[in-house]
Amino acid sequence: MTMAFESAPSSTSGLSYLRPDRSPVVDDTSLVTEQLKSLFNDVDADVTFCSADGNLFHLQRKYLEANTGAFPGSEFDTRGEVTHLTETSIVLNLLFQFVYPRREPEIENLEFDTLAALAEAAEKYEVFHAMNVCKLQMKSFISKYPLKVLEHSARHDYPTLIQDAVPNLVRLPMADVAEHLPSRYIIPWIRYRGLWDSFFDDAVKSAMELRIYSPTYNAKNFYFTGSLQPQICHFCLVSVLKTFQELRLLDSLAELKEALSKPRPRVMGCTSSACQYHNVITTACSDIKTRMENVPPFRTFMTAPKGKTPAL
Numbered sequence: 001m002t003m004a005f006e007s008a009p010s011s012t013s014g015l016s017y018l019r020p021d022r023s024p025v026v027d028d029t030s031l032v033t034e035q036l037k038s039l040f041n042d043v044d045a046d047v048t049f050c051s052a053d054g055n056l057f058h059l060q061r062k063y064l065e066a067n068t069g070a071f072p073g074s075e076f077d078t079r080g081e082v083t084h085l086t087e088t089s090i091v092l093n094l095l096f097q098f099v100y101p102r103r104e105p106e107i108e109n110l111e112f113d114t115l116a117a118l119a120e121a122a123e124k125y126e127v128f129h130a131m132n133v134c135k136l137q138m139k140s141f142i143s144k145y146p147l148k149v150l151e152h153s154a155r156h157d158y159p160t161l162i163q164d165a166v167p168n169l170v171r172l173p174m175a176d177v178a179e180h181l182p183s184r185y186i187i188p189w190i191r192y193r194g195l196w197d198s199f200f201d202d203a204v205k206s207a208m209e210l211r212i213y214s215p216t217y218n219a220k221n222f223y224f225t226g227s228l229q230p231q232i233c234h235f236c237l238v239s240v241l242k243t244f245q246e247l248r249l250l251d252s253l254a255e256l257k258e259a260l261s262k263p264r265p266r267v268m269g270c271t272s273s274a275c276q277y278h279n280v281i282t283t284a285c286s287d288i289k290t291r292m293e294n295v296p297p298f299r300t301f302m303t304a305p306k307g308k309t310p311a312l
Contacts, residue, residue, distance in 0.1 A: 048082045055089035056082065057096060067099045069126030091117045098122070098130035107133065112141050116148060123156050135161060142168055143254075151180050166298045170196045171251045188301035191309045195295060199288045200248045207240050210280065213272045236277035239267045243281060247288075260289040 045058030064071040085092065095118060097105045107115060119134035121127070135158055142149050142161075146168035153161035162185065169177045174193050178186055213230040232240070243264075250256045264281045296310040304310050 049092065050082045050084045051089040051092050052086050053088050055092075057089075057092055059096060059099070063099050063101070067127065067129070069128070071125055087117065087121045090114065091121050094118050095121050095125070095127055095130060098127050098133070104129065104133065107137055108140075110137075112145055112148070115141070116152065119152060131156075139164060147172070147177070147180070150177070154180050154182055154185075157182070163298045163302070166192065167295075168253055171253055171256060185302070188298070188304070191304070192295075192298055192301045195309055196292070197248075199291050200244055203244050203284045203288060204241060206284065207237060207244070207280070210237065212237060213275060230272075230274070231276050232280055233271040233275040233277075235269050235271050236267050236275050236280075240277070240281055240284070244284075247285075257289065257292070260285045260292075 045060050047059050047061045047064065049057045049059065051057065087095070091114070094105050094107065094110075094114075107118065110118070115134065115137055118130065119138065122130035122134055135153075138149050138152065138161060142165050146165045150162060150165040150169065152158075153165060162181070166177070166185075166189065170193060174190065177193075178189055181189055210231045213233040247256060247259055250259060262285075264278060264285070267277055270277060300310045
């Protein structure tokens with residue numbers, strides 16, 4: 001092994017690591033210290049770093065020079081002084097394992113905050129292999145932390161990760177997402193989000209075109225042909241429009257999909273026994289859900305001709 005670790009008096013409160021069975025450990029200072037000491041025990045180190053929580057890392061400069069782009073090379077003389085870094089010992093412990101010629105750490109079970117901190121450190125110090133591994137692992141958190149993944153991928157220019165994260169953000173305000181996107185993604189994002197908004201706009205438009213029952217309408221009046229029969233009462237139409245607005249305001253794609261599949265019983269207060277509220281709202285929700293499932297991938301909006309929105 002070619003690294004050494006030395007503990008300085010400090011608190012490691014709030015740190016998370018992994019047990020031997022790969023389960024997370026939180027605030028287990030003794031186990032963390034033992035794991036670190038077993039990994040970093042090289043006496044030939046020639047450069048020393050201090051973590052934000054006061055732990056010292058003794059490393060061999062030649063590996064930093066060969067495998068990173070931002071740590072000091074052999075031409076940089078620290079004169080034996082300790083270089084202070086802003087990352088915690090947990091993050092640096094993981095990061096430095098990517099620098100040395102050894103098996104890389106397993107990061108599949110890291111909590112997102114730890115992974116995000118490791119990914120940022122890898123980018124900051126240009127630890128190239130760690131950058132790629134963290135980028136791949138970020139994908140597993142897209143559905144749970146889409147905006148945070150987007151922030152990281154946009155900040156460090158990972159187009160595939162950006163394109164994978166964007167569909168999970170369609171329920172957030174357009175501007176909230178746009179402010180995190182590189183400029184070349186703004187117009188495609190506006191068109192992409194606009195397509196999703198059109199599902200609700202079209203549903204409202206169709207509802208407003210329904211024939212409304214008059215309070216004095218008698219279903220026994222047969223002089224109306226089938227195509228002219230009223231379809232919904234005024235009270236239920238208001239309920240339909242309110243439902244569309246509530247669906248539109250949901251900020252989670254999963255919640256929206258669940259809400260669209262929810263049964264819609266008859267509305268209390270309906271003013272006509274012949275009102276077709278159930279059929280109207282069920283058909284509209286089914287149509288929105290189908291259109292959502294057929295939205296083209298975000299990447300097609302990146303390559304679409306100027307002024308064109310990819311068709312469903």
